[in-house]
């Protein structure tokens with residue numbers, strides 16, 4: 555006959571069960587904390603070595619709400635980390651400061667009510683997306699994505715933030731942010747441009763920017779609304795290139811995308827490091843972006859191409875595109 559447990563033995567068993575439950579819960583909690591705290595520690599460490607200037611609140615300026623234009627600043631293909639005879643991380647930083655000053659001067663003149671910014675991908679150069687790339691960079695990918703690029707984006711936004719009531723940042727990633735060789739089977743979202751954008755938005759928050767809204771797309775495109783007009787932005791590796799730039803390829807993709815992606819009349823394309831724009835047909839207009847990079851031997855040899863160091867700023871009102879400006883760097 556089995557002996558029934560004494561009250562003491564019953565309490566012992568219950569205590570044992572509770573101890574196991576507590577240990578299980580503690581382990582689960584510790585695991586969650588590890589993932590989150592690792593990310594937090596990484597960003598905190600990265601921010602320690604970055605000097606972020608506290609930002610001034612936007613100044614109130616008189617503007618006619620109906621007539622005030624909206625500004626669009628396209629920042630594309632910074633390729634930070636790339637080392638050539640005439641380009642390096644240091645040169646990239648100097649050129650970003652130059653383009654910021656030029657954009658600030660245009661904003662002071664035109665007095666827009668909203669500044670739209672697109673970060674169009676390939677802001678990082680990468681370190682292992684083609685064979686031999688480690689011989690053509692001056693910073694590893696971690697430093698590019700978590701320190702240098704976010705710091706440069708933060709520079710642009712903290713300098714321009716006091717000049718406008720509202721900033722709307724849209725981001726799309728490029729092929730250089732990929733985590734390895736083409737066709738490597740990694741997730742599209744595992745992209746270092748996205749790491750740089752998320753870190754930059756944190757840095758801007760820490761710097762005290764209160765008038766910026768971020769739309770960090772995890773897809774291959776992002777659509778902005780500028781003075782009521784849809785601007786579809788893609789990195790551009792979806793479109794065939796070459797020298798001279800392939801307007802037929804842009805046209806073909808644009809016509810196809812009008813059927814699949816609603817509400818846009820303007821198309822912004824990066825990747826090809828060539829500054830161009832124009833009407834495609836009737837009411838569709840395209841912008842092809844330059845890059846602050848220079849001295850790219852791959853482009854010179856294989857594509858017989860080498861653009862000037864350029865970025866672009868435009869102004870729009872409800873009727874459409876008002877003006878296009880070159881941001882020219884040296």
Ligand SMILES: [Mn+2]
Nearest residue numbers: 676728729825
């Ligand atoms: Mn690209």
